[in-house]
Every structure is written in C-alpha cells, then in structure tokens.
Amino acid sequence: MKRYHDIVGDGGSGILEQVAEQRARIADGLAGVRHLVAVGSGKGGVGKSTLTLHLAGALGARGLRIAILDADFNGPSQARMAGVQGALFVPGRHKVALPRTRDGIAVFSMGSVIPESESLEFESAAQGESHTWRAIREFALLGEILGSFEWGALDLLMFDLPPGAERTVQYADFLGAFDSAQGGPRVSFLLVTIPSEVARGVVSRSVAALSKGSNRLLGYVENMSGYYCRDCDAIKPLFTSSEIPRLGIPCLGSVPFDPELARLCDGGIPFAQLGETPVRRALDHVAQQLLESLT
Ligand SMILES: Nc1ncnc2c1ncn2[C@@H]1O[C@H](COP(=O)(O)OP(=O)(O)OP(=O)(O)O)[C@@H](O)[C@H]1O
Ligand SMILES: [Mg+2]
Numbered sequence: 001m002k003r004y005h006d007i008v009g010d011g012g013s014g015i016l017e018q019v020a021e022q023r024a025r026i027a028d029g030l031a032g033v034r035h036l037v038a039v040g041s042g043k044g045g046v047g048k049s050t051l052t053l054h055l056a057g058a059l060g061a062r063g064l065r066i067a068i069l070d071a072d073f074n075g076p077s078q079a080r081m082a083g084v085q086g087a088l089f090v091p092g093r094h095k096v097a098l099p100r101t102r103d104g105i106a107v108f109s110m111g112s113v114i115p116e117s118e119s120l121e122f123e124s125a126a127q128g129e130s131h132t133w134r135a136i137r138e139f140a141l142l143g144e145i146l147g148s149f150e151w152g153a154l155d156l157l158m159f160d161l162p163p164g165a166e167r168t169v170q171y172a173d174f175l176g177a178f179d180s181a182q183g184g185p186r187v188s189f190l191l192v193t194i195p196s197e198v199a200r201g202v203v204s205r206s207v208a209a210l211s212k213g214s215n216r217l218l219g220y221v222e223n224m225s226g227y228y229c230r231d232c233d234a235i236k237p238l239f240t241s242s243e244i245p246r247l248g249i250p251c252l253g254s255v256p257f258d259p260e261l262a263r264l265c266d267g268g269i270p271f272a273q274l275g276e277t278p279v280r281r282a283l284d285h286v287a288q289q290l291l292e293s294l295t
Contacts (some may be wrong), residue, residue, distance in 0.1 A: 006163065013257040019027065022179070023138075024111040025147030029081040029095075030178055032153035033185040036293050037218070038071075038171055039193045042206035043199045044163030047223035048192050049077040050265055051255065051286070056105050057271020058287035064155040066100065068143065070109035073138060074120055079111025083268025094148040103270040106152075108145055139174055146293035152199040156294075165206040172215045190290065192219040193247070195239040198249070207247050218293040221286050228279055235278060252293065253286035255279060 001219035030036070030246055039052045049072070056066045058164060070078035079085045084107050086098030098106035104144040108274040114120055122137040124130040147231055165228060168189075189210055193203040203220065235256050264271075274280045 022143050022147065026143050026178060027184060029146045029149065029151050030157070030184045033151055033157045034155050035160065036157045036175065036185040036187045037190050037290070037294075038159040038161055038168075038175065038187070039190050039192060040161035040166035040168040040171070040206060041163065041199075041203055042168055043193065043202040043207075045193050046194045046199055047255070048163075049081060049160050050261065051192055051221055051223060051283075052158050053078060053081050053105075053265070053269050054261070054274070055217075055287050055290060056156075056158050057101075057103060058101055058283050059156060059291070060105050061272065062291075065107035066152060066156050066158065067151055067154050067235045068108070068158045068160060070107070071112070071142060072160060073110045073141065074112035074161065076109045077106055077265075078109035078160055080116075080268055081265045082107045082109070083270070084109065084112050085268070096148055098149050098151070101268075101270055103272050104276045109148055116165075121283070135170060139152045139170070142174065165202065165209050167211045168206050169213070172210055172213060176195075176213070176215070184238050186216070187295070188216040188218045188294065190218050190252070191222055191247070191249070192223050194224040195217075195222060204247060207249060217249045218290065219252040220247050221252050222254040222260040225254035226256040228256045228277065230260070230277075250293070252289040254281060257287060 014039060039048050041048050049070070052068060056068055058064045062208040068078055070076045079087070082101045082105070084101065089096050089099070091097065098108055099112060100106050110120060122130065122134050124133045159171065161168055172189065175187045178187070180186040191203055191206060193199050207217065224238055227238040229236050238257055256279055258277065260277070261274065261279055270276065271283070
C-alpha cells in the first residue's frame with residue numbers, strides 16, 4: 001500500500017512537506033511527555049471520561065505531572081467535568097497555554113471552544129461526502145491540537161477517547177507514529193467496561209481489534225461495579241451479571257457507581273473534593289495499578 005512518502009508528483013500542493021511539517025510539530029509537542037495513556041472502551045457511556053479525569057486527579061495528588069486531551073471532539077465531556085468550559089486560550093511561552101483544572105491538571109477539550117448548544121462541523125470538500133472527509137479532518141485537527149499547545153514536561157498525557165471500537169483503532173494507528181520507538185512518549189491503552197454482557201461484548205471487540213496491531217494494552221477497569229449507598233455505607237449490586245468480565249487482559253480494579261462522583265462530574269468539581277469513600281479508595285487503587293503497569 002502506498003504511503004505519503006511514496007507519492008510522486010503532487011501537482012504543486014506541497015503535500016509531502018505539509019505532512020512532514022505537521023509530524024515535526026506533533027513530535028515537538030510530545031517531546032516532553034513520558035507516557036501517553038489512551039482511555040478507551042469501544043462502548044459508549046461506560047465512564048471513560050469520568051475515569052480519565054478522576055484517575056488524573058488521583059495521580060496528580062501523588063505529585064505526577066498530568067494533562068488530559070479530550071479526543072472526543074463531537075461529544076466533548078472534559079470541559080464540563082474538569083471545570084474548564086469558559087477557559088480562555090492565551091499565549092504561553094512558545095505556543096498556546098493550556099487551561100487547568102482547580103487542582104492543576106492541564107486540559108484541552110473542544111467543549112472549551114464550542115458551547116454545548118452547538119455541534120462541531122467538519123467541512124466537506126464535496127457536498128454529501130462528509131463520511132469520506134470526517135476522519136481525515138478529525139485527525140488533522142488532533143494533530144493541530146498536539147502541535148499547537150504547550151504540553152510541556154509530563155509524566156502522563158491521558159487521552160479521553162470517543163466510543164467505537166473502530167475509532168479506538170484509528171487512534172492507535174495515529175498515535176503509533178509518535179510512539180517511543182519513534183522517539184515519542186510510550187503509548188498504551190486502558191479500557192473501561194461495566195459489568196454487563198452487552199458492554200463486555202463490545203469491549204472484547206476493542207481488545208481483539210487492538211491486539212491485531214503492536215498496541216500496548218495495560219488492562220481494563222470495571223466501572224459501575226455495584227452502587228455505593230451512602231445511607232448504609234455499603235456497595236450494593238447494580239447489574240445482575242455477577243460474573244467477573246474476562247477480557248483476556250489484566251483487570252486494574254473496579255470502581256462502584258457513586259451519585260456523588262456523578263455530581264462532581266456535572267459540576268466540574270475536582271477529585272480532591274471527593275470524600276474518603278470506597279469510591280475514592282477504588283480510584284486510588286486503580287491509579288496505583290495503572291502506575292505499576294506503566295513501569
Ligand atoms: N463510577 C461512577 N459513579 C458515578 N457516576 C458515574 C460513574 N462513572 C460514570 N458516571 C457518570 O455516568 C455518565 C457517563 O459517564 P462518562 O461520560 O464518563 O462515560 P463515557 O464512556 O466517557 O461516555 P462517552 O462514550 O459518551 O464518551 C456521566 O454522567 C458520569 O458522571
Ligand atoms: Mg466520554
């Protein structure tokens with residue numbers, strides 16, 4: 001199959017130089033990043049964004065330098081969850097400075113740029129051809145974001161991925177070009193599921209799809225593994241499936257559903273405000289497991 005560098009004669013568009021220039025800008029943006037962990041699932045609504053933010057909070061509390069890139073351009077959640085909805089983008093020392101959460105985590109989310117009442121439009125070169133152009137446009141935009149913001153020196157850059165098993169693989173392919181083998185951060189994947197057969201089935205497909213390439217799968221987190229009842233201070237069952245999901249990759253821990261955590265997410269309130277509850281302990285445990293899986 002032909003790649004960009006195989007193109008002979010570009011009709012004067014300078015496409016090769018454009019691609020090389022963008023790659024160099026992305027590599028420059030990621031130069032100080034040690035690890036890049038993409039949080040995916042394939043399944044929608046299982047808590048990818050929630051875990052991305054609150055694991056970042058738990059790791060930040062341990063003194064790690066963390067940033068989040070909300071790669072879900074069409075359904076961005078991080079701006080609201082991280083409390084950076086109205087953030088202003090101001091010049092930094094060399095590039096554009098990133099907004100920060102109240103506990104100091106740098107966050108880029110399209111939700112800071114586009115209000116929730118508006119959709120993100122990707123212009124199509126030909127009418128009715130948006131399906132052809134969308135992935136190209138989206139990944140060009142992702143490249144611009146990586147190249148234009150000051151990610152700086154980070155222990156961990158967390159990517160909050162959109163749903164869709166095939167999308168997850170597109171991100172894997174894109175990020176593979178900047179992996180440690182090419183001098184960039186070490187790129188890994190963390191998957192999120194919930195204890196339902198439906199979710200597990202979809203996440204299994206993502207595991208299968210990612211396993212076809214040379215992708216690093218750290219493991220999975222089982223979210224909503226029960227419901228934390230504050231009145232009785234106990235974890236109660238939420239899904240009837242009692243079987244532990246077996247996905248053929250390590251389980252880094254379980255996080256129960258806690259209405260208080262949902263409230264923090266809706267209000268853009270940081271991890272530090274979460275009380276000393278089983279859910280906080282579960283998030284801390286997963287954060288520790290995640291760190292260990294990276295070493
Ligand atoms: N453990 C939890 N406790 C309480 N609320 C949770 C928990 N996990 C997720 N939620 C809530 O469930 C909703 C969906 O979570 P979230 O947006 O993180 O899922 P997602 O997988 O990122 O969805 P999408 O596929 O749309 O990106 C949110 O309102 C979130 O606050
Ligand atoms: Mg999400």
